[in-house]
Amino acid sequence: MALKKIGSQTVKFENPPSIISTASIVGPVEGKGPLKDYFDLILNDFHFQEKTWEKAEKKMLKEAVEMAIKKSGIPSEEIEYFIAGDLLNQIIAASYAARELGIPFYGIYGACSTIAEGLGLGAMLVDGGYADNLVVGSSSHFCSAERQYRFPLELGNQRPPTAQRTVTGAGAAVISTKNRNPRITYVTTGKVIDMGAADPYDMGSAMAPAAVDTIIKHLEDSKRSPEDYDLILTGDLASLGKDIAEKLLKQNGFDVSNRYTDCGLLIYSPQQDVHAGGSGCACAAVVTFGYIFKEMQKGRYNRILLVATGALLSSTSVQQGETIPCIAHAVAIENL
Amino acid sequence: MDYLMAFLIGGLICAIGQVLMDFTPLAPAHVLVLFVTLGVILSALGLYQPLVDLAGAGATVPLPGFGHTLARGVIEEVNKYGLLGILTGGLRSAAAGITAAIVFGYAMALIFNPKPK
Amino acid sequence: MSKITQEQQDYQQFVNRIKPKPPYLRNIIMAFLVGGIICTIGQAILNFYVSLGLEKTKEASAATAVTLVFLGSLLTGLGIYDQIGKRAGAGSIIPITGFANSIVAPAMEYKSEGYVFGVGAKMFVVAGPVLVYGITTSALVGLIYYLLKF
Incomplete structure (x- = not known):
């Protein structure tokens, strides 16, 4: 065991x-x-x-x-x-x-x-x-x-x-192993979720169900509720994906609205010509390691849940008509 | 008058392309292939020449006009050379545009680098 | 493709309901205007070559095509054509200048992979299908015409 x-x-x-x-x-x-x-x-x-x-x-x-x-x-x-x-x-x-x-x-x-x-x-x-x-x-x-x-x-x-x-x-x-804050307390490994999205120009709606699945699994497994976190942060769902994730979580009985945001929305301002928001491996990385880490050191946030999302497609799979398999992993970071 | 017709017909062909791109699942590449193929077929049926007579560059500059050039070339060469014309006509009539695109494309690649925005 | 389940279908319908739509009307108007302007410029070039004494249907129109291809290539090289395309959509994709853009853009992009495997091999990565389908259809048309005629 x-x-x-x-x-x-x-x-x-x-x-x-x-x-x-x-x-x-x-x-x-x-x-x-x-x-x-x-x-x-x-x-x-x-x-x-x-x-x-x-x-x-x-x-x-x-x-x-x-x-x-x-x-x-x-x-x-x-x-x-x-x-x-x-x-x-x-x-x-x-x-x-x-x-x-x-x-x-x-x-x-x-x-x-x-x-x-x-x-x-x-x-x-x-x-x-x-x-x-x-x-x-x-x-x-x-x-x-x-x-x-x-x-x-x-x-x-x-x-x-x-x-x-x-x-x-x-x-x-x-x-x-050094004794210093912040710390990684929980990790929830996501499953590959494919809700049939096929549009490579819309990753947000493709990935949202994967993020929701992992968030719910994390809360169930850890017996926590959204209120236990100062911030739940998805990786790069951007504007449409974030709306969908919020709605799906609500349907499942989790209200995260006042403590949920997305790295893809934080990194750019709406005036920048970036359509729905940011994406890419660096999106969750620089937001978490730049903004979140520094705000945790200052004590503004003490417990966050990072749920980085990934669309596991390739240009070959798109051309072969495959739908987009998506994943999300959750990492709880806390000041103990 | 020929400017007005070129503007209207050329604009209309592009607007149809935009409708196909925005309202159907077709990607731009699909629309381009569709347009050039339609141009060839319409021209072969004798339906594109009247549009060229009416709109001039408005019908020849958009992609169906390229199809028209290919079809017109093939028919001319079949009349002149018979069977062989099937294979030589299309490219011969479109040669200037294609060769220009290759040569200028190569030259631009030599001179310029892509600029991220 | 794997079979789409009912759950996937329902989700896609839900997404399509709330998905922000492209600005349809603005896109169509921009495509019409920009496409129209490019064709009008083409007409001016054509008239100019005709005034120089070139035969209209073949010589002058080939010269016009070459000139427009040059302009499309140059604007691509200068990094302007993609800015036009962002707003004009089909208005700058469908005219022959867009054909030039679709050849020059990959040629520039893949220069980093060398002049043979990059520029040479990737030049037609976007425009290739247009030539393949255009030329193949023209050969079919030629064959049918030949069979009907002889």
Whole structure:
């Protein structure tokens, strides 16, 4: 019998691992958004002095990881694992960042839910006694995601109002056995949920049911209620997805309206031309590691539930007429 | 007068394309394929030439006009060369546009880089 | 494709009810105006070449096509065409300038993969289907015409 498992999908940590430091790097558009003061580095251009978008993304991830390790005060040779992923085919941003970091590496893929997947697995390694310190990270880049999932940048096409903008950025966090706040207390691993959505320009409504499923499982397993959290934060459902998630939760008897928001809505202001909001692996990562982490340190939030959402499609699956499989992982972060 | 007709008919063809893109599940690529194919067929049936006579560039500049060029070329070459014309006519008549697109496309790729907004 | 269940169907219907719709009327008006303007410019170019003495249906219209393709390519290179397209939709996709844009945009985008595997191979990634269907249909038309005639 697994000692730290509660309910059907949730892990409750015995000695909750702490997030001792974080770092966030964002692109120029995010750097003009409402959270601009929370990020560690704002790039002036999309290239970051590199020749290609993919190389720029790798560099953002690498630098975010180095920055997080530096802030942690832990010597880099004592960081035992690097757990990371991104949106690019074969997660090349993470793999190439790992090549330069020289830390034992687990590459993971959960599309835009990657950062919650990384935090969950990282916390399990630490509480399981397999590591004292490790670093997790994820990245995305507007231009590299556009060319892989959609169209060349200069193509004159039109986007529907449900389209989202991929966040350019990277976030990283050091998880450790050290006795410091905030801590990761629970992790609820999501199931792949497919509600038959097929429109690649509407990820929010595709992913909302996955977020709702994971939130309900988390509350059931942990025997908590939404009121136990200062904030429930989904990853990148954006405007339509957030509305749907709220409605579905209400139908299931959970009223979250006054304590629920979405990273994809926080990162841009409505005046920015981003349609429904932000998306991408970096969306939940930079909002959580920039804004949320700093506000938790100040004590404005003491208990949050991050529910990062991912659409696990590829351009091949879309062309073959498949519907969009979605996932959401929940991570409870608390000041104890 | 020819400017007004070009504006109206050209605008109308594009507006029909917009309706197909917004109200049906067709992606822009589907609409383009549909339009060029329709252009070829309408032209072959003799229905597109009257539109060209009426609207000039309003009918030749939008994509069905490209289909019209292909169909007109094929029919001309079949008249001239018989069987072989089936394979040479379309591209011969559209050669200037296609070659220009390739050459300018290559040149632009040499000179410019894509700019994210 | 896996079979759609009743639950999935109900959810999609619910989503379609509350989903924000594109600004239909504005999109259609913009497509009409921009498409119309591009065609009017095309007419002016055509008239200019005819005034230079080029034969109208073949020489002048081919020269017009080349000129418009050049303009579409240049505006793509300068990063302006996608800004027009964002507002005009089909108005700038359907004219021949949009055909040029659909060739130049991937050529520029995939330069990072080199001039052979990138620019060369990806140039027709968007425009390819138009040529395939246009040319194949024209060959079919030619065949039918040949059979009817001889």
